[in-house]
Amino acid sequence: MNEIVMRTVSRRLERCAENLRKNNIDAYIAENCAEAVSIVEGLMKDGDTISCGGSVSLAESGVLALMQSGRYNFLDRSKAADREAVEQIYRDTFSADVFLTSSNAVTENGELYNVDGNSNRVAAICYGPKSVIFVVGYNKVVRDLDEAIRRVKCKAAPPNADRLSCDTYCAKTGECVSVAKGGDMAAGCSSEGRICCNYVVSAQQRIKGRMKVILVKEELGF
Numbered sequence: 001m002n003e004i005v006m007r008t009v010s011r012r013l014e015r016c017a018e019n020l021r022k023n024n025i026d027a028y029i030a031e032n033c034a035e036a037v038s039i040v041e042g043l044m045k046d047g048d049t050i051s052c053g054g055s056v057s058l059a060e061s062g063v064l065a066l067m068q069s070g071r072y073n074f075l076d077r078s079k080a081a082d083r084e085a086v087e088q089i090y091r092d093t094f095s096a097d098v099f100l101t102s103s104n105a106v107t108e109n110g111e112l113y114n115v116d117g118n119s120n121r122v123a124a125i126c127y128g129p130k131s132v133i134f135v136v137g138y139n140k141v142v143r144d145l146d147e148a149i150r151r152v153k154c155k156a157a158p159p160n161a162d163r164l165s166c167d168t169y170c171a172k173t174g175e176c177v178s179v180a181k182g183g184d185m186a187a188g189c190s191s192e193g194r195i196c197c198n199y200v201v202s203a204q205q206r207i208k209g210r211m212k213v214i215l216v217k218e219e220l221g222f
């Protein structure tokens, strides 16, 4: 990345991290993916029961490889024999030591914004696992919740719907059907494959440090 752009990104991430901490969310800034993996490693103990939401960022950053290293009791739904076993992993995740995920957006005000279809991911973010670690590329940092809402409709949901082979308007056109009508947060398509069902804003937390956000100075996910 251009040096001047990097300085601007760094200032933005510092502001975001400071406001996350004010909300009782631990925040770290990683220079690159390798540093992010090292921070995650320091936040987990060998033998911990860990789980994750579906995330391109975890795979791209190398965090998923750490999860699969054999050092942890990874509740890995990709190894589940059938849908029933997947559902059991979702329920077992509530008593996991650590849940790992990315965030659809993080505001400079220190809020996390996540939209989910199946909603096992937002459920575990809100309650259950003792620790929740977010790995977030700088590309997901936005000014405020309005920008976060728009980011999901225009940047996150369309490729995610495509990745998950969901037959939705956004997967075909590249943006949510609601954008042309003003883009109210919960407005959207009527597809059976809709991936936007629950909209969760995580603001100030009661349990200090349960949530940890690693802001990475590299582009990750979408």
Ligand code: SF4
Residues within 6 Å of the ligand: 152, 153, 157, 158, 161, 168, 169, 170, 171, 175, 176, 177, 178, 187, 188, 189, 190, 191, 193, 194, 195, 196
């Ligand atoms: S509501 Fe439907 S069209 Fe809009 S972003 Fe979500 S899945 Fe795509």
